[in-house]
Amino acid sequence: MKFLNEFRCAFPARSQNEALARAALSAFLIPSDPTAQELADLRTVISEAVTNAIVHGYRNCSGDVSLCLRMLPERTIYIRVSDKGCGIPDIEKAMTPLYTSAPEEERAGLGFAIMQEFTDSLHVRSTSGTGTTLIMRRKLGTPHEQD
Amino acid sequence: MKIHYNTDNAQLLVFLDGELDHHRSALLRNEIDSAVYAHMPEKLILDFQNVSFMDSSGIGLIMGRYKLIQPMGAEMFIQNVSPYISRVLRLAGMERLAKISEGVNA
Ligand SMILES: Nc1ncnc2c1ncn2[C@@H]1O[C@H](COP(=O)(O)OP(=O)(O)OP(=O)(O)O)[C@@H](O)[C@H]1O
Ligand SMILES: [Mg+2]
Numbered sequence: 001m002k003f004l005n006e007f008r009c010a011f012p013a014r015s016q017n018e019a020l021a022r023a024a025l026s027a028f029l030i031p032s033d034p035t036a037q038e039l040a041d042l043r044t045v046i047s048e049a050v051t052n053a054i055v056h057g058y059r060n061c062s063g064d065v066s067l068c069l070r071m072l073p074e075r076t077i078y079i080r081v082s083d084k085g086c087g088i089p090d091i092e093k094a095m096t097p098l099y100t101s102a103p104e105e106e107r108a109g110l111g112f113a114i115m116q117e118f119t120d121s122l123h124v125r126s127t128s129g130t131g132t133t134l135i136m137r138r139k140l141g142t143p144h145e146q147d
Numbered sequence: 148m149k150i151h152y153n154t155d156n157a158q159l160l161v162f163l164d165g166e167l168d169h170h171r172s173a174l175l176r177n178e179i180d181s182a183v184y185a186h187m188p189e190k191l192i193l194d195f196q197n198v199s200f201m202d203s204s205g206i207g208l209i210m211g212r213y214k215l216i217q218p219m220g221a222e223m224f225i226q227n228v229s230p231y232i233s234r235v236l237r238l239a240g241m242e243r244l245a246k247i248s249e250g251v252n253a
Contacts, residue, residue, distance in 0.1 A: 015170035022166075022200070040200075040231040047202040051169045106176070106211035110203040110239050117238055 003070040003078070005031075010066045013058040013083065021050040021067060021081075028069045029077065033143050041118040042077065042138060048111040049081035049134045056101065057085025057132055075140040076120075082133035088126040095124070148175055152186045159188035164197035167205030179212055183219075191216050193245075196227035206239040213244045226251050 007028050011017045022043045029039060046067075053065045063084050070078040088094045094101075095116075100109035115122050119136040126132040149162040161179055165171060183191065191212060198205075213223050223245040228236060236247055 015168075015173070018168045018170050019166060022168075037231065040234075043200060044202050044235065047168055047200075051202065051204060055169060106172075106207040108203050108206045108210055108239060110206055114203055114235065114238060 003072050005071040007069045008067065010064040013054040013063055013065050013085075015051075015054060017065070018047055018050050018054070021046050021065075024067065025069060025079070028071075032071060032075060032077070032140055034140050038138070038140055042079070045115045045118045045136055045138075046079055046081065048115050049079070049136070052111055052134075053081060053083035053085065053132065055105075055107075057083035057087075059086060061085060072137075075142070077138050077140060079119075079136045079138075080133065082131060084131040087128040087130055088124070088132055089128050091124050091126055148178065150179070150182045152182065152188065157186075157189040158192055159183065159186055159190065160192045160194060162194045162197065166200040167198055167208065168200065168202055169204035172204045172208040176208060176211065180215060183212070183215060187219060188216075188221055190222050190224060192224045192226060194227050195225065195229070195232055198229075198232060201232050201235055203235075203239070206235065206241065209236075209241060210244065222246075224248075 068080040095112040097113040098109040100107040119138045123135040151160045225247045
């Protein structure tokens with residue numbers, strides 16, 4: 001795949017690394033000069049994806065969350081978050097707004113709904129027992145259009 | 148996070164701060180609940196002035212506090228929300244649980 005820049009990293013599935021993932025994304029986006037709204041949206045989606053990997057993927061085991069950020073042509077940002085955790089048995093059900101497998105932990109079941117709302121595309125690949133990979137894309141507005 | 152209880156009007160004011168993600172929400176939950184049990188307020192006001200980020204875990208935190216105070220007959224208010232926070236709150240339908248304002252609640 002043709003890309004203009006790329007950043008890859010992996011970190012252990014611990015909740016304090018959610019902030020680290022958001023910070024990495026912010027730093028990666030700075031040269032593209034996103035609007036405050038674009039930055040807020042993308043920080044939210046990466047937080048949802050990484051939190052899901054930590055909370056659900058590695059619920060019963062430990063492991064790494066892998067992150068790959070790419071700047072594609074035409075100001076399109078590509079975000080890939082993957083885990084080698086338990087996987088999602090029924091992706092369609094999991095993506096239904098308000099569905100959560102962990103209501104006792106005060107989860108709202110809105111992570112996927114937010115990721116869909118704040119990106120242009122979201123692809124989920126998951127196999128039970130092998131893990132989950134999310135790929136999201138969002139095209140940034142042209143810089144001179146920004147306020 | 149600062150918590151202030153006003154005995155005159157039975158309002159519990161919770162000044163949330165920082166980034167309300169999964170990591171932080173888990174830490175704040177018990178602190179807020181202890182104050183709720185200690186004062187049994189009529190109004191729970193969540194102030195977002197100093198909140199710089201919130202995702203669905205923050206929504207879970209709000210929903211959980213709503214479920215706690217609703218049976219006590221108390222009401223929830225959310226104030227001083229930035230447009231970015233407001234977007235997530237509305238996507239989650241939080242206006243059905245609380246009165247949301249961009250300034251301070253009357
Ligand atoms: N990486 C993952 N590994 C395994 N299961 C997952 C993963 N991501 C999501 N899921 C499943 O999909 C469901 C829905 O995810 P979603 O993010 O929409 O809601 P949630 O995480 O349960 O709640 P919220 O995001 O509102 O805190 C989860 O409850 C979980 O069962
Ligand atoms: Mg989630």
